[in-house]
Amino acid sequence: MFRWFENRLDPYPQEPPGMPPRGLWRFMLYFSRGAEPYMLGMAASSALIAVAEVVLFGYLGDLVNRLSDADPAGFWATENQRLILMGVILLIGLPLLQLIFSLLMHQTLMGNFPQRIRWQAHRYLLRQSMSYFQDEFAGRIATKLMQTALAVREVAMKFMDVLVYVSVYFIGALILAASTDGWLALPFAAWGVAYGLLLWWIIPRIGAVSQAQADARAVMTGRVVDSYTNITTVKLFSHSSREESYVRESMDGFLTTVHRQMRLASIQNIVLSTLNAFLTGAVALLGLYLWTSGAVAVGAVAVAIPLAMRLGNMSHWIMWEFAGLFENIGTVRDGIGSLALPRMVVDAPDAVPLRAGPGRVEFRDVTFRYGDAPQDRPVAVLDRLNLTIAPGERIGLVGRSGAGKSTLVNLLLRFHDLESGEILIDGQNIAQVTQESLRAAIGVVTQDTSLLHRSISENIAYGRPDASDEQIAQAARMAEADGFIPQLSDHKGRQGFDAHVGERGVKLSGGQRQRIAIARVALKDAPILVLDEATSALDSEVEAAIQSQLTRLMASKTVIAIAHRLSTIAAMDRLVVMDAGRIVEIGSHAELLARDGIYARLWSRQSGGFLLSDTVADAAE
DSSP states (O other), X not given: OHHHHHTSSOSSOOSOOOOOOSSHHHHHHHHHTTTHHHHHXXXXXXXXHHHHHHHHHHHHHHHHHHHHHOOGGGHHHHHHHXXXXXXXXXXXXXXXXXXXXXXXXXXXXXXXXXXXXXXXXXXXXXXXXXXXXXXXXXXXXXXXXXXXXXXXXXXXXXXXXXXXXXXXXXXXXXXXXXXXXXXXXXHHHHHHHHHHHHHHHHHHHHHHHHHHHHHHHHHHHHHHHHHHHTHHHHHHTTOHXXXXXXXXXXXXXXXXXXXXXXXXXXXXXXXHHHHHHHHHHHHHHHHHHHHHTTSSOHHHHHHHHHHHHHHHHHXXXXXXXXXXXXXXXXXXXXXXXXXXXXXXXXXXXXXXXXXXXXXXXXXXXXXEOXXXXXGGOOSOSEEEEEEEEXXXXXEEEEOOTTSSHHHHHHHHTTSSOOSEEEEEETTEXXXXXXXXXXXXXXXXXXXXXXXXXXXXXXXXXXXXXXXXXXXXXXXXXXXXXXXXXXXXXXXXXXXXXXXXXXXXXTTXXXXXXXXXXXXXHHHHOOSEEEEESTTTTSXXXXXXXXXXXXXXXXXXXXXXXXXXXXXXXXXXXXXXXXXXXXXXXXXXXXXXXXXXXXXXXXXXXXXXXXXXXXXXXXXXX
């Protein structure tokens, strides 16, 4: 039975993820798709439970009246059918409704519903543009994802459960009190108005402080995660105290919102307790007055006073539920600001997969600036750049930092869209092909290599998930990584290829991470290869050992290599010298030296094979 209800709502829908709407209720409805029948079933069960409880209360008052006048000898004969009906409601109807309500809530919705939201939102975020992740803390994004999923569930389910139950119960109580005597309904009506005014005053304030609290919590978590992620830097610079202050500032901001929230909670509790005391006292006094005046029977008093006490006890629960409801609404509003953002780079409506070819790359009049709005855009990073790379050709990009080399590679990978111009691979405009297929055709080894917190084997196989163990081992040998891998182990006793590398590969040295990254790209075997300072983290001995393997890796591929150590790319087919977003020289190493231009000056200024800044070079001269 449990499993049947648990399988009603699919936690992992396969529909392509789209951008969630930015309006609160449209956002809620978007993520509630598929769960509506089960929430409606839960709401119907909740309403019927409230009706059954009010009916039982009403019968109790009638029973008291009949007991005061009935002959004990004939009581069972006259009351038999009503008792059986109430017994069925009490012993069968209510438990059955509670069973259905509980199964729908706990088995169908409580676990599957937020998981469904996490899955859909995570799939959308994975396809967000690179700039989105560059502008946010990873921990903050993860926190927003997790807390928004739970908040959407709580808002939806509280509306369908608490709001329905309370509304039906209160209306039923009002009708029940009025059916005995209209005057008895007045305290309930007055209490309802006062209670509504309290809700009207306090709930928006709770919602506002909750939204601020959700954001403050995300900032606090993001700062903590940032400190832990960069713990090596923190310790190297002896900045534990500085990090404490940095996190303390966000914790203080979070605590301020907690204090505001708790002040509202105290005001709510004090006012509500006073209202409940007046309700019970007013119903008791009015009921006794009407009974002594002969206006109502004793059964009406016997029902009205317990009903007032029941509402009073429920009111605290109701208030907290409504406070929780609007607290979660605040969290949802805060989450919308992070989750419902458009992608800056999207596939064209008619995008098709890139057709793998020999690897011809063309940059045609490419102009690019960073910044979303025209007024935010500085001077062009690339300005009307033209470059054609023949299939199988190996080129080296040369230039000082800021010349536009990495930007050129990022545009080839379509991490950003062009301001003007076009980039073609084998005659296909990359703006008209799917991003997944584009990046599948390009292998990249970067200077800042980060690995997944998984096994060595999984990290290498990321280049080709269906690779065999032998293919993974062969890629490791090619990258000269087979020497250190067997010695690796983790805290769970996993060794060698099964050892986990820690967050971002922190348990490995820079050179070891770089060799795993090279193995990963070798296994991917894409027709276009980008090496962005690929050997910068390797010592000279390892670099010399791996150089011949890199030559094998580059064979028959179109290669774009970036290196500040010019000796590592001097043997490329062509060298492309960039300066201020433009190509200023093209040729082989020998041709460029003979030209005695910018490249020749850069080469002459090298010390130990590295490119120096102008300031250092001038001082040396």
